[in-house]
Amino acid sequence: MAKPAELNPDSPALEVRTPPKDAGPGKLAGPATWVDDRIGLAKLAGNIRKVFPDHWSFLLGEIALYSFVILLLTGVFLTIWFKPSMAEVEYAGTYELMHGIPMSEAFASTLSISFDIRGGLLVRQIHHWAAMLFVAAMTAHMLRVFFTGAFRKPRELNWIIGIGLFSMGLVEGFAGYSLPDDLLSGTGLRFVDGLVRSIPLIGTWAEFFIFGGEFPGELVIPRLYMVHILLIPGLLLGLISAHMALLVYHKHTHWPGPGRTNRNIQGYPFFPIYVAKAGGFFFIVFGVTILMGALMQINPVWLYGPYNPSQVTAGSQPDWYMGFVEGAIRIIPNWEWHILGTTWSWNIFLPGVGLMGLLFTGLALYPFIEAWITGDTSEHHLLDRPRNAPVRTAIGVAGMTAYAMFWLSGGNDIIATQFHVSLNAVTYFMRVAVFVAPVIAFIVTKRICISLQRQDAERVLHGSESGVIVRSPDGGFSEAHVPITPGEAYSLTRHPQPKALVPNGKKVGRLRRRLSAWYADGQLPKPTAAEIAGAAHHGAIEADHGTPAVDAGHDAPALEGSDAGDAR
Amino acid sequence: MNDPQTDLPVPDPGLEEHPPRFTDVDDAAADRAYKQIVGMLAAVPVLVVAFLVVYFAVPRDAELVLFGANLKMQTTLLGLTAGVATLLIGISAIHWARMLMSDEEIVGDRHGAASPPEARERVLTDLETGIEASGIRRRKLLGTGMAGALGMMALPAVVSLADMGPWPTAELRAKTIEKTIWAEGVHLVNDVTFTRLKATELVVGQLVNAQPETLQEYHGAALQQQKAKASIIVVRMDPNSIRIPESRRDWQVDGILCYSKICTHVGCPISLWEQQTHHLLCPCHQSTFDLGNSGVVVFGPAARALPQLPITTDAEGYLVARSDFTVPVGPSYFERDSSKDFQEGDR
Structure with missing residues (x-):
């Protein structure tokens, strides 16, 4: 049962108070104070000066x-x-x-x-x-x-x-x-x-x-x-x-x-x-x-x-x-099972329910699969440039290619009528393409990533192409290179590179070891500090002597050998 | 926080210097940007008034020819005025942010996502205190009972959904998906004009989309349900150029054959007829059926032959059904073994 509150005879009488005229900076203070008194707005709002980075892709x-x-x-x-x-x-x-x-x-x-x-x-x-x-x-x-x-x-x-x-x-x-x-x-x-x-x-x-x-x-x-x-x-x-x-x-x-x-x-x-x-x-x-x-x-x-x-x-x-599901439904062979008086319509279930399930499950699990392969448990707040994770990028492009092939199959009749080819041939081609095209895409993408890594390393070691062609006294042509800024050199070399897992005290299963070796394989090791210093030194010597590094007549290597010094 | 391991061949030079913008150093440029922003905002009320004028003044059926395309004038002008006004608000806000607001980048700290160990410790202690206070440790049935009771409540929730639809028991299936309104003596009628089809009026190579005459007795949902199963195609082919198995000799009239129009793959109405090859192609997923060979699948994802409707003629020579389809039309389903349907080579 509720008890009546005891009155305290000593409690002070309520005083008449006037609200403070100026509660804070600016005109907003009045209403803001009113709301804050009731719901603690300042605590709720937190940091309205919170930092967000700027980039178009965001x-x-x-x-x-x-x-x-x-x-x-x-x-x-x-x-x-x-x-x-x-x-x-x-x-x-x-x-x-x-x-x-x-x-x-x-x-x-x-x-x-x-x-x-x-x-x-x-x-x-x-x-x-x-x-x-x-x-x-x-x-x-x-x-x-x-x-x-x-x-x-x-x-x-x-x-x-x-x-x-x-x-x-x-x-x-x-x-x-x-x-x-x-x-x-x-x-x-x-x-x-x-x-x-x-x-x-x-x-x-x-x-x-x-x-x-x-x-x-x-x-x-x-x-x-x-x-x-x-x-x-x-x-x-x-x-x-x-x-x-x-x-x-x-x-x-x-x-x-x-x-x-x-x-x-x-x-x-x-x-x-x-x-x-x-x-x-x-x-x-x-x-x-x-x-x-x-x-x-x-x-x-x-x-x-x-x-x-x-x-x-x-x-x-x-x-x-929904085109990718439509395409899968179109190109699936007409598989149907008959077991004990029942019918299993794989020709609809697999491409319809199965493909969507596969896509969403695969996507949802990917972060965990990659972390398991690389053994990486660190927190990442800096983004990877796609080229610096060649296998991941290649997997992504292979996935996109498979999706694209299914999607194109969803218009196999349109392809047939627009390009005047046989509908049956388009369908048979797509049945193969959904498996083969992703493999090709994987290989090509990984190669492109590694080439781009090579290009980055080249910029770090030899600088940026200046567009100035120098002819040496003995007739050779070479392009002068300009050194890149320290900021750019830092950006191009700071990325961590995935390494193959080695059994280190803890046991690593064979499959995982192989996968991690596959994941780390084929990357171009980024230039080391010594290489960068060496390249800079090399460039400086050339600049002093004013000669290109390679014999005249060999145009291509000469492009690489020369440096900013030549241009100036 | 556990940072990723990386070696830095080039040391971090630190934040780049902030270059001032044009509008920071040139007052005239800043004024220009200011005028542009206010100008864009000032255009918004004008566009809003234009929107209102269009809404009340432009008749609904007026047309507008823009770049050779016939557009509905009202829809287009309402959209143009509202769209440009909205766009201007957006562009002016971003122009303001880019040109006049301070563009000094600032740096904030990051902390690991995990709570500090003290906090984890405290929550665990609180949890322990709470569990102890609840008495669940001493009176174990409290927890089990509560979990069991809550778990049991999932049953009423799920079972209440059992009336979402009638149960497709064998009995109901026989009345619904295994049955159409075709029956002995039902006339085949053209599906647009609903006139009866006379055998002698069909020429070789012709295809007619048809329905049972009795379909006209249905309306609304029932009509759609029956139509979704009973739709047929009637084709006339040269009897000498097609194969008619022994068992289906009397299902046809002088090379006039009748098939379900509903694809056995996912149920699209099939309609693309190749006169020369007697092939019928489904426009949805391109399953192809050979109507000159009892509707067997010759290409595509469908697994079952197209069901054939046995037909004959009445006394006046009009086409009538001899019975319902002998197998269910449309996609296969789990409860029925469709392997005994007509297959290539059956007699």
Whole structure:
């Protein structure tokens, strides 16, 4: 039972106090104090002068974030009129070509947004373009993080959150694409129906549960609507918050450069520079998507017509980000197993569910696989230049190549008709290319990385080409080189190089030892301090004697041998 | 923090010197930038007014020809005014940041992501104190009971979803995905005009998209469901140029054969007909079926032959079905062994 509070007769009488006139600097102090008194704003706001590094490649993730915001804004507008219903109505709107045609309410309301609501078509098109941009920006951002090694410790969890965002972005886009119930989106749903049905053991059950019975039924669009406007956006929002919170906690990675270390971060303060730059960039992304919506037609559903299960158009394709799955489905051989009176439709399950699973699992596990191979347990806040991690870069390019081959296969009919080649030949070629092209890409990329390392070493040892050709008294030509700045020389030589693991007290398994040797193999050892000093000395001697290092007549080596001294 | 090991052949020269910008040293340049920014911001209200004028004044059906393309005037102008206004806000903010805000780079410190050891220690101690205070150590069933109870609650949550759709038991499958509205005596009708098809009116090489006449009795979702299974194609081929197996002799009328239009791969309606080779190509994933050979797969990812509908003619010579399809149409599914469907070489 609650007890009455005891009164203390000694407590002082309340005094009348006047608020201090000047609580702090500037005009903001008044309202700021009011809020701070209540919610401790100053503690919450933390360091508004937090440092963020500047580089164009860091904008890719920002584009993804902003297009998500644009999707939320335009999406809310669209929900005002869209009716997620598969009930049949007879069209009676302003688009005369469809008068009297039976269609679902979903399609009719999409037509109404496009023709009767002022600005409706504009917002629909902005929404669709922003969705394309969202997935594209996430993909580009993910590739940036991969190729620069920004996924390494301590950022592995944020990488996994990113993969979650990426995979849910695909589902979200597909759900939205299916909502208008036009011919293309219905065909997409029919494909999903087949895809779900192909899941071993539970396929038919999953199909009946998702569609509420047989395809198409009348439940799938209301359900997808819930998934599209509530479930996935909610999850995306939560994951984006976690992604940003971890970004702030870890502080952004930065590119190596003079004065930039693993222990510091160099850049501009959040306030005011990034408030203006990032805030301004939001408006730029928004402005560009509005202009795209105004000038570039996308998904003109009124040309496709309402969904009709007996119709499909040649050359029908999903939005670009599902193209790789589409391609895999097209080129898979027709494998079907029959065991004990059951059918296992590998020809749909493997390329559909399997390939997506493989992509997302492989991506999510990569940071851990690489760390296991290299045995690296240190924290990384300085980015790798892709050339300085040749195997990782080659793996990435091989992955991109495999993706590209699957994606191209998604247009095998278009390739066949546009280039006048046999459709069957394109398909057979792609069946091989998805395996062979990545291997070629791996080898070529690794070679290119090593060549670029060689070029870096050359710049460090011999300087930069000056463009001045010198003719020596005995007729030889050589190009004078200018020494690079100490800052550049530092940037080009500071990167750690992966080394093969050697059993050092602890046991290292054979597979791991081999993989780590493979990972470290083939790199060009970076120039040592002695080599750099030697090269500088060499250059100085040449400068004194005024002779090129190599005999006249041998042009190519002479380019390397000469140095800045010749030019001056 | 555990830093990566690296040797530095060139010592770190430290932060580079900060070169002043044009706008830092030249007041005229700074003024110019200032005017540009304010000018861009001043254009925004003008564009907003233009947007409002377009919204209320431009009729919805007006067209605009821009670079040879026919555009909807209202959509285009609304987008142009709003888009440029938005873009100007963004560009001016970034111009401001780049030209007029201080561009001195600053340096912050990084700390390892891990908490300091004291903090870890403290949390562990707190955790220990909490566990002790909860009494779970002495009364062990508390923990087990709670975990078990919470775990059991997953069951109602999952089971409540069991009504998401009807259960595809053998009985229901036989009524749904294994059955279409085709039946003995149902007329084949053109799928646009819904007129009956007369055998004598079809010429060799012709393909007609058709539906069961009874489809007209269905509406809404039921119509879509039936159409998604019952759609057919009727082709007439020269009987001497095709192979008709013994068991399917009486499924056709003088080389007029009827197949399901639904691909056995993932269920797209198939429509691309190669008259000369009797091949039918699915536009979605390019599975190709030989209609001159009982619909067997000749190319692509589909694994099953296209189901054939047995047909005959009625007294007036109109095409009618002899029965429903003998096997389910559309993609295979787990519960049924589709290996016994028609295959190349079957009689």
